[in-house]
Amino acid sequence: MSLSDDSRYLKGGPVAQRIIAAVREDAAIAKAEGFPPKLISITVGDTAAVEVYVRNQRAKAQLAGIDFEERRFPATITSGELEAAIHGLNADPRVTGIIIQRPVPAHIPVRTLQAAVHPLKDVEGMHPASIGNIVYNQLDLAPCTAAASVELLRETGLDLKGLEVVIVGHSEIVGKPIAFLLMSEGATVTVCHHMTRSVAAHARRADALFVAVGKPRLIKADMVKPGAAVIDIGINSEIGPDGASRIVGDVDTESVKDVASWITPVPGGVGPITVAILLRNTMVALSRQRALYEATYGTADRLAAE
Numbered sequence: 001m002s003l004s005d006d007s008r009y010l011k012g013g014p015v016a017q018r019i020i021a022a023v024r025e026d027a028a029i030a031k032a033e034g035f036p037p038k039l040i041s042i043t044v045g046d047t048a049a050v051e052v053y054v055r056n057q058r059a060k061a062q063l064a065g066i067d068f069e070e071r072r073f074p075a076t077i078t079s080g081e082l083e084a085a086i087h088g089l090n091a092d093p094r095v096t097g098i099i100i101q102r103p104v105p106a107h108i109p110v111r112t113l114q115a116a117v118h119p120l121k122d123v124e125g126m127h128p129a130s131i132g133n134i135v136y137n138q139l140d141l142a143p144c145t146a147a148a149s150v151e152l153l154r155e156t157g158l159d160l161k162g163l164e165v166v167i168v169g170h171s172e173i174v175g176k177p178i179a180f181l182l183m184s185e186g187a188t189v190t191v192c193h194h195m196t197r198s199v200a201a202h203a204r205r206a207d208a209l210f211v212a213v214g215k216p217r218l219i220k221a222d223m224v225k226p227g228a229a230v231i232d233i234g235i236n237s238e239i240g241p242d243g244a245s246r247i248v249g250d251v252d253t254e255s256v257k258d259v260a261s262w263i264t265p266v267p268g269g270v271g272p273i274t275v276a277i278l279l280r281n282t283m284v285a286l287s288r289q290r291a292l293y294e295a296t297y298g299t300a301d302r303l304a305a306e
């Protein structure tokens with residue numbers, strides 16, 4: 001059976017298209033009202049998964065009518081220089097949102113960079129002040145991949161209340177926020193990482209298994225409960241049998257698809273929704289900035305000033 005007509009595959013494309021269509025409408029209105037949305041991506045050094053992400057950000061931002069600009073910095077840059085660049089973007093009223101692509105080189109503390117982004121421009125919800133919101137169940141601007149992964153799980157129609165969920169990987173940008181989002185939906189959540197004694201033993205109990213590690217084929221068929229939903233978040237670049245470079249996830253999809261009831265393909269699963277949610281978050285950030293602007297200056301004053 002081909003991928004396109006196999007209902008076991010949870011495809012991200014249609015969900016992403018719906019989100020982008022709504023963003024496009026919002027962006028057109030905001031632009032007409034004098035608030036054009038603009039997203040800035042900051043990349044430090046070279047990482048294959050980042051290249052893929054930024055390429056798709058640019059393409060989908062264009063489709064949605066959001067200005068997109070990439071700022072690339074060499075891996076040798078200092079943390080201070082990057083913070084200065086971020087402060088410049090914070091102060092620029094034309095910039096709506098700033099995303100710092102991860103990973104950054106080891107000598108740069110990523111948390112310092114994330115804390116340097118003004119919370120109103122923090123389109124990934126990764127500022128220490130923003131990430132706390134998901135602990136309080138305030139979910140309108142959640143980290144994009146975590147939100148995308150949960151969105152795909154919803155597509156299964158499974159009842160999230162009481163669902164046994166296992167997450168493999170506990171990074172602050174993916175694994176941990178997924179755990180918080182699903183706890184707030186009533187799921188029972190187990191989080192595994194490199195010190196977990198038996199990832200397989202936990203994974204086999206899961207009704208829904210989320211994997212975000214960055215290791216191709218880490219999850220094999222014997223680690224998956226029959227009938228489970230498997231959400232593969234990994235984006236790994238490898239050379240395929242034909243010698244060409246290709247993207248694969250963290251799950252051995254070929255074998256796992258015969259055990260699981262649902263599985264996300266890579267590419268074509270979580271990735272496209274992540275991009276769409278980043279654009280949606282940019283519009284959320286814009287509306288917060290507008291609300292502040294209008295509370296400060298008043299709508300009439302702004303129109304009169306034009």
Ligand SMILES: NC(=O)C1=CN([C@@H]2O[C@H](COP(=O)(O)OP(=O)(O)OC[C@H]3O[C@@H](n4cnc5c(N)ncnc54)[C@H](OP(=O)(O)O)[C@@H]3O)[C@@H](O)[C@H]2O)C=CC1
Pocket residue numbers: 049102145148168169170171172173174175192193194195196199212213214215233234235236270271274
């Ligand atoms: N599809 C999408 O939209 C996105 C995809 N990604 C992809 O997801 C993957 C993970 O990304 P990210 O979370 O940023 O990566 P990190 O490297 O920050 O985190 C990886 C996590 O995996 C854990 N881990 C490492 N080895 C094992 C193991 N053998 N068993 C169990 N857990 C392990 C680590 O635990 P510990 O810290 O304890 O070592 C860590 O928590 C990458 O492939 C990335 O490209 C990322 C973001 C978005």
Ligand SMILES: Nc1nc(=O)c2c([nH]1)NC[C@@H]1CN(c3ccc(C(=O)N[C@@H](CCC(=O)O)C(=O)O)cc3)C=[N+]21
Pocket residue numbers: 049050052053056099100101102103124144145173235247266267268269270271272274275
């Ligand atoms: N601060 C930060 N936030 C991130 O969310 C983040 C990051 N840094 N660093 C890199 C990883 C990786 N990542 C991807 C998201 C979407 C696709 C994507 O669009 N994938 C498509 C297209 C694949 C293709 O074009 O070949 C797909 O899976 O179908 C890929 C990779 C986000 N990440």
